[in-house]
Amino acid sequence: MSERIKKTFANKNKKLVTFTTGGDPDLETSFDILKTIINNNIDIVEIGMPFSDPMADGPTIQESSTRSIENGTKIKDIFELVKKIRTLNNEIPVILMGYYNSIFNMGIEEFTSKCVQVGVDGLIIVDLQPEEDADLYLKAKEKNIDLVRLITPTTNKERLKTILNNASGFLYYVTITGITGQNSANLKELQDSINLIRSESNLPIVAGFGIKSREDVENISIFTDGVVVGSSIVNIIKDNISDKKNMLEKIDLFTQDLKAGTGS
Amino acid sequence: MTIKNSFKQLPNDRGYFGSFGGRYVSETLMPLILEVEKEYEKMKDDSSFKEELSHYMKTYIGRPSPLFFAKRISEDLGGPKIYFKRDELNHTGAHKINNCMGQILLAKRMGKKRIIAETGAGQHGVATATVCALFGLPCIVYMGEKDIKRQSPNVFRMKLLGAEIRSVKTGSKSLKDAMNEALRDWVTNVRDTFYIIGTAAGPHPYPAMVRDFQSIIGEEVREQILKAENKLPDLLMACIGGGSNALGLFHEFLDDKQIEMIAVEAAGHGIDTGSHAASLSGGKPGILHGNKTYLLQSNDGQIDEAHSISAGLDYPGIGPEHSYLFEQKRVQYMSATDKEAIEAFQYCCNLEGIIPALEPSHALAVLKKVAKNYSKEKIVVMNMCGRGDKDIFTIAEELNIKL
Ligand SMILES: Cc1ncc(COP(=O)(O)O)c(C=O)c1O
Numbered sequence: 001m002s003e004r005i006k007k008t009f010a011n012k013n014k015k016l017v018t019f020t021t022g023g024d025p026d027l028e029t030s031f032d033i034l035k036t037i038i039n040n041n042i043d044i045v046e047i048g049m050p051f052s053d054p055m056a057d058g059p060t061i062q063e064s065s066t067r068s069i070e071n072g073t074k075i076k077d078i079f080e081l082v083k084k085i086r087t088l089n090n091e092i093p094v095i096l097m098g099y100y101n102s103i104f105n106m107g108i109e110e111f112t113s114k115c116v117q118v119g120v121d122g123l124i125i126v127d128l129q130p131e132e133d134a135d136l137y138l139k140a141k142e143k144n145i146d147l148v149r150l151i152t153p154t155t156n157k158e159r160l161k162t163i164l165n166n167a168s169g170f171l172y173y174v175t176i177t178g179i180t181g182q183n184s185a186n187l188k189e190l191q192d193s194i195n196l197i198r199s200e201s202n203l204p205i206v207a208g209f210g211i212k213s214r215e216d217v218e219n220i221s222i223f224t225d226g227v228v229v230g231s232s233i234v235n236i237i238k239d240n241i242s243d244k245k246n247m248l249e250k251i252d253l254f255t256q257d258l259k260a261g262t263g264s
Numbered sequence: 265m266t267i268k269n270s271f272k273q274l275p276n277d278r279g280y281f282g283s284f285g286g287r288y289v290s291e292t293l294m295p296l297i298l299e300v301e302k303e304y305e306k307m308k309d310d311s312s313f314k315e316e317l318s319h320y321m322k323t324y325i326g327r328p329s330p331l332f333f334a335k336r337i338s339e340d341l342g343g344p345k346i347y348f349k350r351d352e353l354n355h356t357g358a359h360k361i362n363n364c365m366g367q368i369l370l371a372k373r374m375g376k377k378r379i380i381a382e383t384g385a386g387q388h389g390v391a392t393a394t395v396c397a398l399f400g401l402p403c404i405v406y407m408g409e410k411d412i413k414r415q416s417p418n419v420f421r422m423k424l425l426g427a428e429i430r431s432v433k434t435g436s437k438s439l440k441d442a443m444n445e446a447l448r449d450w451v452t453n454v455r456d457t458f459y460i461i462g463t464a465a466g467p468h469p470y471p472a473m474v475r476d477f478q479s480i481i482g483e484e485v486r487e488q489i490l491k492a493e494n495k496l497p498d499l500l501m502a503c504i505g506g507g508s509n510a511l512g513l514f515h516e517f518l519d520d521k522q523i524e525m526i527a528v529e530a531a532g533h534g535i536d537t538g539s540h541a542a543s544l545s546g547g548k549p550g551i552l553h554g555n556k557t558y559l560l561q562s563n564d565g566q567i568d569e570a571h572s573i574s575a576g577l578d579y580p581g582i583g584p585e586h587s588y589l590f591e592q593k594r595v596q597y598m599s600a601t602d603k604e605a606i607e608a609f610q611y612c613c614n615l616e617g618i619i620p621a622l623e624p625s626h627a628l629a630v631l632k633k634v635a636k637n638y639s640k641e642k643i644v645v646m647n648m649c650g651r652g653d654k655d656i657f658t659i660a661e662e663l664n665i666k667l
Contacts (some may be wrong), residue, residue: 052435055290055444100551105564126290131278154293178451
């Protein structure tokens with residue numbers, strides 16, 4: 001288990017997790033965006049590894065992946081990005097999020113070794129469920145990297161057991177059946193699902209997908225341990241693509257506001 | 265590697281053909297996919313399901329499709345006796361409907377209320393729209409913008425059949441991206457929707473299920489060729505997009521070790537140009553669309569765009585069972601270029617009075633080349649898996665003819 005993740009969840013404050021695609025719109029700006037976010041005391045950063053065919057993502061994150069790839073980002077550049085982040089901050093958990101082909105293509109051993117070298121704490125692989133994750137899980141465990149498991153509204157009680165077995169770090173609850181950047185969840189259903197998971201596991205639960213605004217953050221962090229905001233930040237990148245200064249200012253204000261929404 | 269005793273027992277219970285296949289999807293889809301598997305396993309051995317399927321295969325699709333001795337092509341090539349398995353005579357004009365009929369009957373029994381599909385050439389889209397009209401279910405077809413242009417007759421047919429076509433404008437704007445979009449729809453509407461995948465690819469159980477529904481092709485061929493020639497064929501040939509018509513023909517014969525099999529990928533402008541759709545000849549193993557298989561991809565694991573003049577073959581992946589049969593060397597994988605396919609297309613029109621789809625024209629192009637290696641007593645069966653009506657505009661454009 002990652003020490004940074006453990007420490008982060010040691011207190012009961014609600015956590016704010018951000019998602020941005022690594023290398024969107026380019027590597028330098030992407031670093032500046034992450035720096036801005038980290039300076040606002042955001043608790044965890046998720047960095048997306050750009051993929052040509054992001055099947056779990058809506059148009060916003062698809063386009064951010066495309067921008068990154070078109071500007072030449074390679075998976076090894078994502079590791080460089082993390083390395084640079086570590087020169088700024090050695091406490092904040094960094095999670096890489098993406099699709100399994102990026103890891104499989106590099107090789108599990110090489111990929112996880114690089115994670116350790118640069119200080120990656122966890123992995124969220126959208127298209128890799130417990131049935132298929134044994135190879136990666138074993139390597140990750142050996143290297144104290146958390147392979148964060150996903151739970152969704154369609155996960156039934158029986159599957160929940162499969163998922164919780166070997167789960168580490170924290171649990172990622174996908175609040176909606178759907179792709180990123182779409183509708184928001186029904187709060188009542190969400191709360192019921194979170195309560196069900198709590199009855200089976202002591203791991204912290206972070207909710208993501210469809211969380212767009214400070215209001216969403218306020219509402220959802222009441223009954224979770226933290227929330228993930230992605231598409232809304234990525235939209236700021238897209239809308240200010242030709243004005244980097246403005247982009248960073250807006251991300252600065254927006255993430256401050258989101259953080260305030262957690263009440264911590 | 266040594267060839268195991270049987271190729272027909274695969275996949276294993278985790279959906280693997282050797283190291284290929286599996287289930288690589290969002291957690292949201294997992295429970296549903298497990299349910300599809302469970303229901304499919306149940307139906308497979310259910311006599312009322314089999315009877316219902318068989319009824320529609322006969323009375324609606326028009327099976328069995330004939331096995332035709334292509335005498336003039338056989339004589340012209342001066343080699344083996346060439347037979348065409350005429351799946352282009354099926355209702356809707358291709359093999360695709362064999363699978364759609366099976367899947368929609370399953371969807372109905374599972375109580376699903378809405379059908380989605382991806383399509384490249386439009387044949388799978390038309391077949392899906394057809395069975396949806398037949399059973400009164402709403403049908404949404406995802407199709408790349410590029411394919412909508414080049415397969416316009418099929419787009420119109422789907423509309424006539426009441427399907428809603430959703431144009432996909434992301435990525436290569438063809439089959440791969442249509443499949444991404446269909447998966448996004450499915451994950452969003454997971455509870456009431458059934459995804460009819462059109463080829464022997466995707467998460468388990470799809471590769472096995474699609475193959476099983478298509479296997480009727482080979483089963484009929486065994487009976488028909490024994491009747492016509494009193495012996496089994498020496499060589500089987502088919503084209504490969506995702507690989508469903510090829511497996512449909514081959515699967516029945518995989519354990520008849522003496523029978524050779526050649527599957528033909530699309531070489532587009534040529535394998536060495538990088539502009540092709542030959543995943544086995546030009547790709548390496550990776551994970552896309554729910555399965556581990558050979559894929560066209562960059563050094564960094566980004567999926568490449570495929571190219572083929574044939575929309576049905578224009579896909580950077582291939583079903584996992586083919587990746588396995590390739591590594592086991594049970595099937596030989598060759599390729600034909602756009603140009604060779606067009607030549608074979610015209611050749612077939614002129615010599616046999618059959619306008620083939622561009623997809624099987626690829627198989628015929630390779631057959632034209634390899635025929636000389638087989639003596640006159642040998643028997644070849646090629647899967648004529650689709651008719652060419654949908655391709656006439658593409659062909660006219662290639663030949664600079666204004667319609
Ligand atoms: C006539 C025809 N043949 C072949 C294919 C390729 O698919 P598969 O390899 O699954 O048979 C298609 C796909 O659209 C098709 O329409």
